[in-house]
Amino acid sequence: MKPDSLSYTVYLEVRKKILSHQIPSGTRLIEGDWARKMDVSRTAVREALTRLLGEHLLVMGERGGYYVKSITADNVREIREIREILEVGALRLAIEKITDEEVAVLEKICDDFTNMVEGGYLNGACEADMKFHESILLFSRNERLMEAYHSSNIPLFHLKLEEVYSHMDDYELTDKEHRRILEAIRERDFKAGKKALKAHLYRGEMAALNME
Amino acid sequence: MKPDSLSYTVYLEVRKKILSHQIPSGTRLIEGDWARKMDVSRTAVREALTRLLGEHLLVMGERGGYYVKSITADNVREIREIREILEVGALRLAIEKITDEEVAVLEKICDDFTNMVEGGYLNGACEADMKFHESILLFSRNERLMEAYHSSNIPLFHLKLEEVYSHMDDYELTDKEHRRILEAIRERDFKAGKKALKAHLYRGEMAALNME
DNA sequence: GCACTAAATTTTGTATACAAAAATACGAAT
DNA sequence: ATTCGTATTTTTGTATACAAAATTTAGTGC
Numbered sequence: 001m002k003p004d005s006l007s008y009t010v011y012l013e014v015r016k017k018i019l020s021h022q023i024p025s026g027t028r029l030i031e032g033d034w035a036r037k038m039d040v041s042r043t044a045v046r047e048a049l050t051r052l053l054g055e056h057l058l059v060m061g062e063r064g065g066y067y068v069k070s071i072t073a074d075n076v077r078e079i080r081e082i083r084e085i086l087e088v089g090a091l092r093l094a095i096e097k098i099t100d101e102e103v104a105v106l107e108k109i110c111d112d113f114t115n116m117v118e119g120g121y122l123n124g125a126c127e128a129d130m131k132f133h134e135s136i137l138l139f140s141r142n143e144r145l146m147e148a149y150h151s152s153n154i155p156l157f158h159l160k161l162e163e164v165y166s167h168m169d170d171y172e173l174t175d176k177e178h179r180r181i182l183e184a185i186r187e188r189d190f191k192a193g194k195k196a197l198k199a200h201l202y203r204g205e206m207a208a209l210n211m212e
Numbered sequence: 213m214k215p216d217s218l219s220y221t222v223y224l225e226v227r228k229k230i231l232s233h234q235i236p237s238g239t240r241l242i243e244g245d246w247a248r249k250m251d252v253s254r255t256a257v258r259e260a261l262t263r264l265l266g267e268h269l270l271v272m273g274e275r276g277g278y279y280v281k282s283i284t285a286d287n288v289r290e291i292r293e294i295r296e297i298l299e300v301g302a303l304r305l306a307i308e309k310i311t312d313e314e315v316a317v318l319e320k321i322c323d324d325f326t327n328m329v330e331g332g333y334l335n336g337a338c339e340a341d342m343k344f345h346e347s348i349l350l351f352s353r354n355e356r357l358m359e360a361y362h363s364s365n366i367p368l369f370h371l372k373l374e375e376v377y378s379h380m381d382d383y384e385l386t387d388k389e390h391r392r393i394l395e396a397i398r399e400r401d402f403k404a405g406k407k408a409l410k411a412h413l414y415r416g417e418m419a420a421l422n423m424e
Numbered sequence: 425g426c427a428c429t430a431a432a433t434t435t436t437g438t439a440t441a442c443a444a445a446a447a448t449a450c451g452a453a454t
Numbered sequence: 455a456t457t458c459g460t461a462t463t464t465t466t467g468t469a470t471a472c473a474a475a476a477t478t479t480a481g482t483g484c
Contacts (some may be wrong), residue, residue, distance in 0.1 A: 054266020086299030
């Protein structure tokens with residue numbers, strides 16, 4: 001599946017739509033429909049869907065058919081658990097390995113978040129939020145850890161939080177918490193960072209659960 | 213990809229061969245060759261390979277082509293890092309949630325390991341070794357955590373350890389270490405379990421590195 | 425109205441065809 | 455012998471065809 005292939009185009013498109021909840025979870029994806037919609041052969045669509053199956057974004061129905069994996073209330077717990085495990089793990093590694101330039105990158109992301117919230121760019125702020133967490137993974141310098149993070153549908157869960165940011169309070173809290181984590185990283189203080197990160201994730205789960 | 217489909221058959225076959233190192237890492241998989249070998253159409257093979265791509269067992273070459281993901285020396289570090297993160301995380305959850313029956317299952321696996329080593333069934337012992345670790349993941353009751361474990365190619369790395377078990381000492385050490393972890397679980401003592409598990413994994417990495 | 429069956433339709437699984445791209449083999453020129 | 459270019463073969467990406475399976479629709483008797 002080369003980056004310039006039709007299958008890859010379809011793969012990216014469907015993936016994006018799933019991750020951004022433009023396709024509701026539980027939806028059945030009809031190969032033919034997507035082939036028509038994207039004007040490619042069913043073969044190309046099938047290949048894209050099969051890959052997404054491998055990435056656990058889709059599941060097979062009992063009697064065949066691709067369905068968007070649905071998120072149950074139980075999954076919120078699962079995702080918080082694994083998210084904490086992976087992010088705290090990444091934090092430990094990142095604190096060992098991070099350079100001053102990279103700390104500056106994190107700070108920049110925090111600033112971007114602040115500015116976008118002030119400017120009313122809430123989707124942008126949400127992106128900066130995700131980026132903050134993904135950057136910590138990146139700075140842990142462990143390819144597999146990043147893969148695990150992505151293939152755990154964490155980004156999916158994260159985007160759902162858009163809906164959570166109902167009050168301006170939430171944005172301000174997020175901002176404060178990110179900066180607390182950042183400071184711990186700057187000081188190479190794993191214990192403080194772990195504490196701040198866990199509190200941050202815990203609040204996120206609570207916010208997500210309250211709105212179900 | 214229904215369980216009775218040809219694609220699924222091919223998927224299972226290729227997957228098994230990769231995980232058991234019957235196909236060396238870095239090998240290019242030619243669609244047509246597998247189609248002939250398994251007597252199915254190239255379409256079915258392609259579908260199987262695409263799924264394995266999604267599962268990160270295969271990667272694409274620069275100019276197309278499916279290759280078995282190779283394990284570099286650097287990966288050994290990466291895998292040990294993520295393995296520790298995931299297994300320690302799973303251990304914490306498992307200790308919270310495990311039932312007495314499940315503790316008994318773990319004990320049975322330890323006994324099986326002992327018996328197979330004594331009987332000279334070294335491959336079987338290796339399987340029991342894997343099973344011990346996977347069971348802890350299972351008892352953590354987090355589907356995504358298990359998925360992350362599997363999609364990090366940890367089982368692949370693990371099987372490579374077959375080669376490591378050169379001396380009978382290694383088996384005895386493994387046995388002792390497993391039982392130490394088991395005891396900690398039985399006592400619901402996370403700190404002791406974590407310590408034993410980390411030591412166990414660390415020794416595993418050392419053994420793996422020595423033989424490169 | 426409801427349960428059940430049969431027919432019609434949709435959807436999937438698989439094979440095949442073929443052009444484009446990549447890899448390989450071969451030979452000439454230096 | 456090495457490098458280059460060209461011809462040949464292999465391999466891939468995509469479309470299409472078609473039978474099998476699943477789903478929907480329609481009709482029937484109750």
